[in-house]
Amino acid sequence: MIISDSINIYLKTTETCNLNCDHCFTSGKNGKKIFFNYEKTFDFIDRLFSFKKPKHARILFHGGEPMLAPIDSMESIYSLIKSKYPETSFGIQTNLVYKLTEEKLNFFNKIFLKEGIGTSWDSDIRFENINQLLLWEKNVKQLISEGHKISLMVSLSKSLIKNYQPVDIVQYASDLGIQHILFERITSNGNAVINPEIQPSNADLDSWLLLMYEQTIKYNLHEKIHNMFLDEVATSFINRLHTANRCRNCEQSLVTINADGTVSGCPNSAPEEYWGNIEWSIPENLTSKKRLHTMSCELKRNDNCLTCPVNSICNGDCHRLPWEGNICAAPKSLMLKMKTENRIEDYQKLLW
Numbered sequence: 001m002i003i004s005d006s007i008n009i010y011l012k013t014t015e016t017c018n019l020n021c022d023h024c025f026t027s028g029k030n031g032k033k034i035f036f037n038y039e040k041t042f043d044f045i046d047r048l049f050s051f052k053k054p055k056h057a058r059i060l061f062h063g064g065e066p067m068l069a070p071i072d073s074m075e076s077i078y079s080l081i082k083s084k085y086p087e088t089s090f091g092i093q094t095n096l097v098y099k100l101t102e103e104k105l106n107f108f109n110k111i112f113l114k115e116g117i118g119t120s121w122d123s124d125i126r127f128e129n130i131n132q133l134l135l136w137e138k139n140v141k142q143l144i145s146e147g148h149k150i151s152l153m154v155s156l157s158k159s160l161i162k163n164y165q166p167v168d169i170v171q172y173a174s175d176l177g178i179q180h181i182l183f184e185r186i187t188s189n190g191n192a193v194i195n196p197e198i199q200p201s202n203a204d205l206d207s208w209l210l211l212m213y214e215q216t217i218k219y220n221l222h223e224k225i226h227n228m229f230l231d232e233v234a235t236s237f238i239n240r241l242h243t244a245n246r247c248r249n250c251e252q253s254l255v256t257i258n259a260d261g262t263v264s265g266c267p268n269s270a271p272e273e274y275w276g277n278i279e280w281s282i283p284e285n286l287t288s289k290k291r292l293h294t295m296s297c298e299l300k301r302n303d304n305c306l307t308c309p310v311n312s313i314c315n316g317d318c319h320r321l322p323w324e325g326n327i328c329a330a331p332k333s334l335m336l337k338m339k340t341e342n343r344i345e346d347y348q349k350l351l352w
Contacts, residue, residue, distance in 0.1 A: 002252070002286045002287065003052055003252055003253075003286055004054075004249060004252045004253035005054055005055045005056070006054060006055060006056040006057070006253055007048075007054040007056070007057050007058075007253060007254075007255060008057075008058050008059075008060065008253060008254050008255070009045065009057070009058070009059045009060065009254075009255045009256075009257065010060050010062045010254065010255070010256040010257065010267040010270070011036065011041065011059055011060065011061055011062060011077070011257050012026075012036065012062050012063055012064060012066070012256065012257060012258050012259045012267075012270070013035060013036050013061055013062070013063055013064070013066040013068070013069035013073070013074060013259060014031070014032075014033070014034060014035050014036070014063050014064040014065065014066065014068050014069050014259050015027075015031035015032035015033070015034060015063070015064050015258065015259045015260070015271065016028075016029060016030075016031040016032060016033045016034075016063075016064045016065070016068065017029055017031060017063060017064045017065040017068070017095070018065050018068065018095070018097060018098060019065070019095055019097060019126065019128075019132075020191070021122065021125050021126050021191065022125045022191050022192070022195040022198050023122070023125055023155050023157060023186045023191060023192045023195065023198050024190050024191045024192070025187060025189035025190040025191070025192065025267070025268040025269070025271070026063060026064050026190050026271060027190040027191055027271070028190075028191055030191075031063075031064050031190075031271070032259065032260060034259050034260055035068075035069045035070065035073065035259060036069065036073070036257070036259045036261075037261065038073040038074070038076045038077040038080075040261060040278055040279065041077060041257055041261075041278060042077050042080045042081065043278070044257065044263075044278035044279075045059075045081060045257075046084065047281075047282050048255070048282055049085055051282040051283075051286075057085065057087070057088045057089070058088070058089045058090070058091065059081065059088060059089070059090050059091070060090070060091045060092065060093060060118075061074060061090070061091070061092040061093070061094075062092075062093050062256075062267060063093075063259075064259070065094065065095055065098075066092060066093070066094055067092075067094050067098065067104060069259075071103055071104065071107050074107070075107065075110070075111075078090060078111055089115055090111055090112065090115050091112065091115050091116055091117070091118060092108075092111075092112055092117055092118065093118040093119070093120075093153070094117065094118070094119055095119060095120060095126070095136070096119045096135075096136050096139040096140060096143075097127070097132050097135055097136050097139075098135075098139075099135075100138075100139045100142060100143075105142075105146070108143060108146075108148065109146060112148065113146070113147055113148060116148070116149040116150070116151055116180075117143060117148050117149070117150055117151070118150075118151045118152075118153060119136070119140065119150060119151075119152060119153070120152070120153040120154070120155070121136070121152055121153075121154055121172075121173070122154060122155045122157065122160070123157060123159050123160040123163060123164060124157070124159045124160075124163075125155070125157055125159070125198060137176065140176055140177075140178065141176065141177065144176075144177040144178075149179045149180070150176075150177070150178045150179060150180070151178075151179070151180040151181070151182060151228070152173050152178045152180065152181045152182070153182050153184055154169060154181065154182070154183050154184065155184050155185075155186050156183055156184065156185050156186065156200060156205060156208065156209075157186060157198045157199075157200065158197065158198055158199060158200040158204070159198070161200050161204055161205065161208040162200075162204075165211070165215065166208070166211055166212035166215050166216070166221075167215040167219055167221065169181075170215075170216075170221045170224060170225055170227070171221075171224070173225055174224040174225045178225060179225065179226060180225065180226045180228055180352075181225050181226070181227055181228065182227075182228040182229055183209070183212065183227075183229045184229075185205065185318070185321055185329055186198065186199060187268045187269070187318075187320045187321065188320075188322070189268045189269050189271075189272070190271065201324060201327075202323070202324045202327040202328060202329045203324075203327055205329060205331075206327075206330075206331060206332055206333050206334075207333065209229075209331040209333075209334050210331065210333040210334045210337065212227075212229075212230070212334075213230060213233075213331075213334045213337070213338075214337075216230060216350070217346055222349050222350055226352045227350065228244075228352075230350045231350050231351055231352050232244045232245065232246065233313070233331065233334065233335060233338070233350075234338075234347040234348070234350040234351055235351065236313045236314070236315065237313050237335070237338050237339070237347055238344065238347055238348065238351070240312065242315040245317055245318040246313075246314060246315040246316070246317055246318075247315070248298060248299060248315055248316055248319070249298070250265060250266055250298060250318075251265040251266065251291070251294050251295045251298050252265075252295060254266060254267070256270035257278060258270055258271065258274060261277055261278045261279065262274035262276070262277055262278075263275065263276035263277060263278060263280075263285055264276075265291065265294060265295075266320065268320060269320065273290070273294065274290075275288045275289075275290035275291040275294065276288050276290075276291065297319060298319045300319075301316045302316070302323060302328065304323075304326060304328070305328075308332075309336065309339065310330075310332060310335040310336055310339060313335045313338070313339065314330050314332070314335060317329065317330040
């Protein structure tokens with residue numbers, strides 16, 4: 001299949017950011033200080049949807065920090081897409097470390113009130129000082145008071161899994177009023193390449209994710225907040241439906257449009273592993289040699305996966321997460337525990 005029936009488009013409005021996080025795959029403040037061209041970007045999306053109209057399409061404003069771009073450009077492409085493809089949904093991933101002006105708030109309320117907003121909180125690697133953290137918390141609370149649903153992304157750095165219990169992070173997010181939380185593993189892209197010390201070992205990562213599951217069940221954390229990582233694993237176990245990191249078709253279902261007009265699949269590797277351009281024809285983009293090569297790499301499994309007792313649940317996990325000898329980056333201990341105990345009623349509680 002050249003492209004999936006469901007398409008998620010990461011629309012990077014810029015390559016730069018007001019922050020400079022050590023793990024950022026877009027290189028933070030060192031990213032290109034450019035903005036997207038909304039007219040050319042719409043033309044590409046229009047041709048893509050005309051080539052094969054997706055059953056489901058979602059567009060996520062991304063970056064860098066997307067809110068650095070002119071708001072009128074973002075509103076323009078939103079209006080153009082919604083007028084022709086009204087079923088398309090929209091989202092945004094923003095750091096919320098800036099003054100929430102009336103213009104920005106109006107933009108959020110116009111587009112994302114029913115869709116949801118994604119933001120991040122990361123131990124020791126995001127906020128440069130207490131004032132940035134307090135500003136972020138203030139903005140989160142204000143958006144929630146306006147009726148927004150907030151999804152919190154938390155990167156699993158070495159520092160975080162060493163210094164924080166899962167229950168404490170979930171409780172903190174819940175106390176802020178956040179509805180969804182996603183624990184993300186760090187890929188070796190952008191700033192993470194020059195800061196390898198932030199990466200936990202696969203073994204330590206595995207242990208922490210098992211603890212997260214055990215604490216979720218023990219303290220009924222699923223009643224406080226929707227844990228998207230555990231939902232994904234539970235979905236794989238109960239329904240044998242592989243989503244997100246376990247779908248192994250990201251390169252067929254994800255399209256990242258960089259701010260300079262280059263096109264890629266996975267947003268984490270998009271700045272350096274692009275395979276197309278918005279000015280090319282759709283067939284040129286979808287059948288480019290670089291794209292087909294990346295798709296083949298994603299579909300290939302490590303030989304150890306063939307004999308793994310949780311292969312049916314795991315499905316090989318994200319192909320961009322490297323193995324360390326015979327130890328993968330998947331939550332193997334968590335999945336083994338689920339398979340051994342087979343507590344279906346508990347796993348169903350994790351589903352949203």
